[in-house]
Amino acid sequence: MERAEIDALLQRFDQPATEQANPRTRAIVNHLMRELCYAIEDFDIQPSEFWSAVGLLADAGRSGELGLIVPGLGLEHFLDMRADEAERKAGLLGGTPRTIEGPLYVAGAPLCECEARLDDGKDDGEPLFMRGQVLDSAGQPVPHALVEVWHANSLGNYSYFDQTQSAFNLRRSIRTDEQGRYRFRSIMPCGYSVPPDGPTDRLLRQLGRHGHRPAHVHFFISSPGFRKLTTQINIQDDPHLWDDFAFGTREGLVPDVQRVSSPEELRQSGVGKPFARIEFNFTLHRE
Ligand code: MBD
Ligand code: FE
DSSP states (O other), rough: OOOHHHHHHHHHHHHOOOOOOOOOHHHHHHHHHHHHEEEEHHHOOOOHHHHHHHHHHHHHHHHTTHHHHHHHEEEEEEHHHHHHHHHHHOOOOSSOOOOOSSSSOSOOOEEEEEEHHHHHSOOOOOOEEEEEEEETTTTTOOOOOEEEEEOOOOSSSSTTBTTTSSTTTTTTEEEOOOSSSSEEEEEOOOOOBTTSSSEEEEEHHHHOOBBOOOOEEEEEEEEETBBEEEEEOOTTTTTTTTOOOOOOOOOOOOOOOHHHHHHHHHHHHSSSSEEEEOOOOOOOBBB
């Protein structure tokens, strides 16, 4: 069909506004419909192809994978790039970089004062000790900030979604102390991979892509009077560090990982086996 014919048809779909209509929703849906119809026309998309795409999205919805397709297509990273631009325009520079939340946060994790142990002791992975401070953009500590942290286990699985893990395993909310400090003990996460042969995996394969993320730890950092920061740190030696299917890795979010293994230090720490240590500060912008 010619563009003019498509446009005429689309005008028929765009019913006159009633009182309950939302003009913004109408404008956006009309725009998306136009682009979709043009694509169907330009690629001569066949009914079988069209319905198989609908089927893939329906399957993604049923299996809770729409939240994986969004970062997988880069849409969530695109939203981050737009939020960065809005901050630059507002004159906000130099805070900790934001990056994608992903679909695996669960609200309601236990709240701890200043320090926490995230793992339930059943994962034999490498112990990880992480600590740091929440600061404002002048470098001053933010006392009593909330550090919400969540990450995968040593197999790359998240509690709640992985029913074999205990409730809120590797998920905590930590209130920083007077000096904005937090610290926690956990186990080193492994990178996540999308469920094999699921709708996201099938889509990514057709795009010639993989569904792996480098090992990472998620954070929400918040405090009254500050912009909430959604971010992650990445583990530096992961083979997928700069090859994340969700495009979440950013300069400034890859801290040094210190490996501690000397008998002397192990004795001091009381951990009993080699472990990893990370120091990382978060810088928030004021509202
Ligand atoms: C994850 O663990 C994640 O952080 C994102 C963004 C997407 C899928 C799985
Ligand atoms: Fe994740």
